[in-house]
Amino acid sequence: TQPVAYRAAILYSLGDPARVGLDHSFAWHEDGVLVVADGHIQDVGPAPEVLDRLPEGTQVITLKNRLITPGFIDTHIHFPQTEMIASYGDQLLDWLNNYTFPEERKFADEAHAARVAGVFLDELLRNGTTTAMVFGTVHKQAVDAFFTESARRNTRMIAGKVMMDRNAPEFLLDTAASSYADSRELIERWHKQGRQLYAVTPRFAPTSTAEQLTEAGRLMSEYDDLYMQTHLSENKQEIAWVKSLFPEQKGYLDVYDHFGLLGERSVFAHAVHLEQEESERMGATGSVISHCPTSNLFLGSGLFDLPSAEQHQIRVGLGTDVGAGTSFSMLQTINEAYKIQQLRQHKLHPLKAFYLATLGGAESLSLDDKLGNLLPGKEADFLVVDLEATPLMKARIQNTQNLYEKLFVLMMLGDDRVIAETYVYGECQHRREDA
Ligand code: GUN
Ligand code: FE
Numbered sequence: 348t349q350p351v352a353y354r355a356a357i358l359y360s361l362g363d364p365a366r367v368g369l370d371h372s373f374a375w376h377e378d379g380v381l382v383v384a385d386g387h388i389q390d391v392g393p394a395p396e397v398l399d400r401l402p403e404g405t406q407v408i409t410l411k412n413r414l415i416t417p418g419f420i421d422t423h424i425h426f427p428q429t430e431m432i433a434s435y436g437d438q439l440l441d442w443l444n445n446y447t448f449p450e451e452r453k454f455a456d457e458a459h460a461a462r463v464a465g466v467f468l469d470e471l472l473r474n475g476t477t478t479a480m481v482f483g484t485v486h487k488q489a490v491d492a493f494f495t496e497s498a499r500r501n502t503r504m505i506a507g508k509v510m511m512d513r514n515a516p517e518f519l520l521d522t523a524a525s526s527y528a529d530s531r532e533l534i535e536r537w538h539k540q541g542r543q544l545y546a547v548t549p550r551f552a553p554t555s556t557a558e559q560l561t562e563a564g565r566l567m568s569e570y571d572d573l574y575m576q577t578h579l580s581e582n583k584q585e586i587a588w589v590k591s592l593f594p595e596q597k598g599y600l601d602v603y604d605h606f607g608l609l610g611e612r613s614v615f616a617h618a619v620h621l622e623q624e625e626s627e628r629m630g631a632t633g634s635v636i637s638h639c640p641t642s643n644l645f646l647g648s649g650l651f652d653l654p655s656a657e658q659h660q661i662r663v664g665l666g667t668d669v670g671a672g673t674s675f676s677m678l679q680t681i682n683e684a685y686k687i688q689q690l691r692q693h694k695l696h697p698l699k700a701f702y703l704a705t706l707g708g709a710e711s712l713s714l715d716d717k718l719g720n721l722l723p724g725k726e727a728d729f730l731v732v733d734l735e736a737t738p739l740m741k742a743r744i745q746n747t748q749n750l751y752e753k754l755f756v757l758m759m760l761g762d763d764r765v766i767a768e769t770y771v772y773g774e775c776q777h778r779r780e781d782a
Pocket of ligand 2: 423578
């Protein structure tokens with residue numbers, strides 16, 4: 348197909364500021380051009396240079412007062428919890444029993460699952476999130492419905508069927524054998540079909556027997572490039588419970604380690620209460636943490652230690668963890684990540700936060716060869732951002748001196764209202780009504 352060029356301000360990340368230094372961590376073109384063809388980035392750079400080398404007759408779309416960035420990457424979210432977001436009063440274990448399990452029961456009905464998957468994916472796109480790592484429920488038909496809706500929008504999604512064979516209501520339980528068979532069926536149908544990817548998904552250690560975790564490990568060893576997603580060390584009561592359920596293991600992480608579930612494609616949500624030895628093991632195995640700030644505050648789980656993860660060379664991505672998280676917006680997620688680090692006497696620089704929500708997310712999902720920034724060859728998932736979307740933002744942005752300040756204001760005040768357009772594989776999949 349014919350290339351299309353978009354002219355606007357352009358910002359994308361080039362690396363982790365902690366490793367490459369702030370000045371080398373991003374590319375910024377105040378007047379830039381992004382060229383897209385066949386779902387991929389073909390060219391990017393300052394307008395005079397790119398326009399000069401543009402094939403004759405290429406359509407140039409000028410976006411006035413707009414900023415182009417990569418799509419956001421949400422490394423942990425539950426699609427079946429969309430319509431139970433903001434459920435009052437409980438911390439993790441009560442919240443699961445009182446709200447989550449009854450809500451997930453509804454996903455035995457495939458029509459219900461398909462409807463909610465559509466609402467969920469559209470809400471991600473409205474918020475500028477183009478890739479996510481997603482929990483389903485225990486029902487394989489719900490995950491089928493999710494992948495069907497994702498394929499329809501051509502979004503790159505990683506998702507999986509929850510494996511859960513104990514310590515939950517009878518109506519939500521599978522068995523070690525059925526979870527293996529259902530997961531395999533979904534892997535064969537969806538893994539690497541178009542942009543869809545599969546994650547083996549044991550919910551968390553308390554809801555799986557040793558037999559089921561063995562089956563999860565077997566799936567991981569039967570395919571080289573599957574993902575694994577679960578929860579880890581989110582809540583102190585949860586950690587004590589894991590220790591009582593698996594007394595023969597050294598600790599929470601060691602349960603997963605014992606069943607062969609650590610590695611470079613293994614993403615552990617939360618990890619707010621890791622022991623030193625566990626951080627070392629996470630780093631040594633290349634395992635990933637999904638930091639979920641709005642959820643950790645909402646459920647009163649704890650304050651994530653980002654510098655410690657960095658010191659242990661653990662890859663970290665950001666997750667909303669909706670429905671325990673309180674927003675689909677990665678900007679609002681950064682807002683609360685910043686405040687958590689403030690409470691820990693640590694400064695989260697706006698460029699580090701931007702990296703975590705884009706390229707850092709892609710790196711944590713081993714997708715940085717395809718996603719995360721706007722370098723030529725990457726898949727064309729990008730956003731058209733309106734920094735002056737509200738009267739307050741307009742006044743505040745006009746009172747900024749430099750890029751760092753503008754970016755910071757965007758992260759503190761921005762949400763779905765600033766996302767004017769969301770492009771997925773080169774196609775516009777969301778346009779704000781007045782944009
Ligand atoms: N731990 C086990 N299941 C869940 C879940 O659905 N949400 C969160 N936040 N933690 C969990
Ligand atoms: Fe979660």
